[in-house]
Amino acid sequence: MRLGLVIDLDVCVGCHACAIACKEWNASGTIGPLSDYQPYGAEPSGVWFNRIRHFEMDEYPNNKTVNFPMSCMHCEDADCVTVCPTGASYKRAEDGIVLIDQDKCMGCNYCSWACPYGARELDRSSGTMKKCTLCIDRIYDEQLPVEERQPSCVLTCPAHARMFGDFDDPDSAVSRTVRERGGYPLMPELNYNPTNTYLPIRRKPVIEVETKPKGGLKESIKQFANRLVRR
Amino acid sequence: MHPAFSVIFFTVASGAGFGLISLLFIADFFKLGGGFSDDQLVAGGLIALGLIAFGLLSSTFHLANPKNAWRAFSRFRTSWLSREGVFAIVFMPLALIYVGSIMFGAPEWLRVGFGFLTAVLAWITVFSTGMIYACLKTIRQWNTPLVPANYLALGYASGSLLLLLGAVFAGLETTPYIAMSALIVSIAAVLKAIYYFWIRSPGLTPTINTATGLTRAKIKLLDTGHTHGTFLTQEFGFQIARQKASVLKVVVFVVGFAVPGLMLVSVFNQNGGHAAAIVAVVAGILGAAVERWLFFAEARHVVNLYHGAQRC
């Protein structure tokens, strides 16, 4: 299995629901708590696994705003795992999920240097690196209803701009969607082979219009032929 | 990249230490300039080991969870950071045996054998340090063989200047030491110059377009999605103005290479010249520290593409 996410840039409205749902689940989840710094103070900040950036494409008035959620891509060739000196970072053979063993991490930050996607954030309180677990404590929890065995970001996304599934299975919804919509990885030139895939912005629908006015109502208003329409 | 002082101290100090002990062995083996006395060699070796130990110690300061530092040796097969740790740890006993064999007048084969192993391990360790940075595809300015070459050259340059200082104080014939320093400092300067020219060219690196996959138009960041800093902006957001970097590069060349070079001439002309040798060492190490700071400061991690950078 190669588990990961599909993010649909065409419908992401940038509402940050996924980011907060992630924070919420994982704060009390397997590698929680997630520290918040200066929660009531001057410059609030904290540990998050999922962040949404907002970009603008092209120039006014042809510009388009593109909302861009990012979390761990669970790369096939995850340098964050390769460079980790302690063995805390590992990629699971059975499903490809990249995890950090909190009991082994020494907080050297080196893995975060190796990650091009900004997926790893140090928790200063625990001194350990943290990241998206793909909600491993949801997806394998057999006590949860089947339909809820999904990452909390996917579960919550109001625009259904996120999908979770197995990319190794060519018939899975994620695989099919990626094929149909031309999904793409970020920064492919770095050869990390990220599992998470982004769906591009759809082309504008084209609607034909009749531009030729009929006679022109205004001139004919006085003589306008009423039609016999019964209520 | 955020230039962490602990890492700068570590790499500069340990680099100098590894350089010094390697060159000390060569000086001992070839009895350069008449050769150091055993006591002098021991003193020099201990100074080198002190620098290395001090550097290694300071490198743990940047760990957020140092209680797990011992685990850093476990991923030798894949991680250059782990390798550096392992090599440094293997180096230490070898170097101690080498110094001990001098101190206690051990048989020559032992002294030479361990001296050689010490020098090799020192070289490998510094190379590994360089590779920690060079293997990162995320930072174009680091992802080059020039980086380990630079680390080695600068470590050995600092070491050679220290060794020269020792030779001057020991009253040895300084010419071979001057020659050695001149050669290594020159190589370091040339490598650094190549590096600086190289990182100026844009190269085929990720851009905001490939980072987002939005390749058909100009892309601009509108909002990062958080008002204040995050771990990512603190760690990777550091930016240095181009002009400031240029000035610092001049400082690196003047202080790190030109001043030591001039001091070498001065030592040569004075045939001795304690002050000049001290200035050479201080300048060399200072230059290396500035170089190291700049090495971090100029490195642009690709994650910055998600924080507003157009290219890295």
Place this chain on the structure above:
Amino acid sequence: MNAKIKLENHDAQEIKYTTCYMCACRCGIKVTLEDNKVRFIQGNRNHPTNQGVLCAKGSAGIMKQYSTAKLTQPLMRKEGTERGEGIYEAISWDKALDILTDRLQEIRETDPSKLAFFTGRDQMQALTGLWAQQFGTPNWAAHGGFCSVNMAAAGLYTIGFSFWEFGAPDWDYAKYFIMWGVAEDHSSNPIKIGLEKLKRRGGKFVTVNPVRTGYSAIADEWLPIKPGMDGLLAMSMVHVLLKHEKFDYEFLVRYTNASWLVVQTPGEKGDGLFLRDENNQPLIWDIEKEAFRNGMDGEIAPALFGEYVAPDGRRVKTVMSMMAERYLDSRYAPENVAAEVGLPAEAIERIALEMAHVAFQETVELPIEWTDVWGRKHDKVVGRPVAMYAMRGISAHSNGFHACRAVHFIQMLLGALDAPGNFRARAPYPKPIPPHQLPENNIDIINAPNTPLSRPPLGFPTRPEDLVVDEFGNPLRIDKAYSWEVPIASHGLMHMVITNATNHDPYAIDTLILFMANMAWNSTMNTKNIQDMLRMKDPEEPGEYKIPFLVVIDAFHSEMTNFADLILPDTTYLERHDCISLLDRPISEPDAAADAIRYPLVKLDRDVRPWQEVMVELASRLKFPAFTKEDGSRKFKDYPDFIVNYERSPGIGFLSGWRGKDGSKSLKGEPNPNQWEKYIENQSFFAHHWPDNQKYMRYANKDYLEVAADSGFVGKPEPIIMQFYSEPLQKFRLAGQGLYDGPQPTNQVDRERLVTYFDPLPMWYEPLEQQRVDANEYPFFALTQRPMFMYHSWDSQNVWLRQLMAQNYLYMNARKAAEMGIKDFDWVWVESHNGKIRCQVKTMEGTQEDTVWTWNAIGKQKGAWGLKEDASEATKGFLLNHLISELLPEKSGERRVTNSDPVTGQAAWFDLRVKIWKAEPGETGSWPQFDVLKPYPGDERYERPNVLRYDARSHEKN
């Protein structure tokens, strides 16, 4: 699986379902609790509103529950301190209620109008309104006057339902969707769910909005309109549709008043009113029978166009002919409005024709048999799949009522309402146009002590006789709603209350109760001056304030509570019983009538009470008839008891599910003592799914209307004929012209406003404030909106949400900013006719060039909301509110008039114009700054650590 993965300890957990209250969307939530701590809040998949999804606010509810801004006990302003100093003493609930009861008793016994009770973002207006009615004061409203009334009134006076809570786009069938207006802050999750559905099916999404953020980001086409020009754009689209004869002839004939005849006797009484028969029924010209016939009847064949002569000799004309004459005028041609609205003529024409194409060439037909209200059977439902929705950008202008009506005109012309793929009604809508509910205006009843009003304080006037004024035409309400100044102010004018009460205009009040409204900060216009008004002493009553007694009810330490004389602390939404009633702002969806409840999930840990509980208590103490038995004892034990047993009319109560003694009845039935339990069993909501034959065309759907009449949604199962031409407006205009048989205004200002703005067909005019502000001096329009993760919520104090945004910027068009030499993060001064502020700029592409805007309500007063003094919300965040005046700029010889829509009294937040210049070097930080709010007694319990590590787990921790 890997042994290292720690799974949840489900045995230690409890799952409960309730209703979110982080915004007005009111989604169903599934809450996982562990040891009385909230572990996880997620969307309820079975809930009709959110279908399992949940927005950022919803998930951040945890941090709201654990906010350090929560009030902990009742507080009384300390004797000897001044209002606004923020020095309080804790008092007991008993004492607080005694004080309040005594004061209210006295008011009720003397002059009930001296109590004003206004509520903010509550969702219990059915109760607060009933309470005010029972008290006997007309001075009640919720915040609709500064929020929604243009939207609501335009809809309810035109199509019988309206944008926002009373309707929703049909996302399953729509193929073309236009969203109108900036500040996309309504119906948050349903719209997100829907936009994805629309785009997945290949539908087109067009946005008309000066700013491209939020939903507009994913639009297929962005029309960056100039603010305030939406009405003109819509009318130009009407022009295009008429010019190309793209309108649904049958729809217009059957379901609208387009064929009704309007009397054409300019300058005479009766001009512009419908030609009516002796039974007061509107007449049409039947082209088959060649006779005038009742326009409400079924068996008619009306002329859509034409001029006729009535039997009494008066000239009459069809509404459609009047519309054609008006909107076919070249004034509305795309090429003639292009420059004003800031859009290319090509785009205006094309969008109108694209809609027409989809409506008429891509029609959806569903094989659903239904019967129309005239008794004819239809074998299918025809949908013209164009849907629309409008946002605050339409509503918050002083020309917004007409703009919103013009948007409805497009829908009506296309025949695209409440059919598949359209904007569809949500029960209890549609209602008669306008709804048959008049505001109480009997002065004797209003003035009578100890007497409830005979009708609710709010309603829908249809003629000058319905105004709430005295015999001299002076307003009877403190906010002047339903006065000549703002006749159809159907949601009141909360934004005028403090100003009017301070000025004793129209009269002085004694007590002002504000519930959950930050009227001393981001919910008021003119914030700085309003704070001064709240502090103002009455020179004629030494020691008294202009507003003598101010009671504030809130759950949190806000800028507003700081001005209260008495603070009554409320609970959070996870701590109390609540009901989201069909009598109120419904959560129904087009396919289901729905309501919902909340019940306490988390144990209270402080001395606070739900306000609705306190209201029931006060109503019982004050012996309101509806709350008192004949023997004088209290009728309802508490709020849950009230909700179950109160009946508005027999069988109709606050909750529509599980009625009847055994819980077997829906919508209508006797009270069920186990109703709360049934709701809780059923995940805290009730949904009555409409059968297919009652889903569409409900303005004329017999089966639906019969159920609606039976359930009290409408009075009788009669056709609801949509009103292009609005006769109520014409009646007010006649009054302004001096041609009305009935009350007429005496003040010249009022007369002019009625004559100018009460056009029975939509018109466009420059927003009122802009008419008085020099556009050359103040070249920019200035707007606000709230970010998606905060809108309609109280949540800048939220530890998680504030990380996303702890400071707001003034956004400008990048090219425009560059021309002015302004760069990202420059500090600038922004000045309006009313004041100036300093703030920091960010540039962007997605802002119309003449527009600047910011995220509202990010700026906070220092010390408020449980934040530390140096919070960037206070030091760098700012409010645009200081620049907006609640009054129009003075005009010589004229009394000061509200800065509101002249028809509805809707606060004209978005009419603001400003100028901008770079601050001097060293001028940084937001300005103006205010005193630091002091912590309240009870605040000691909050730690506010520098690092917060929230963890709900009671078991082993990392």
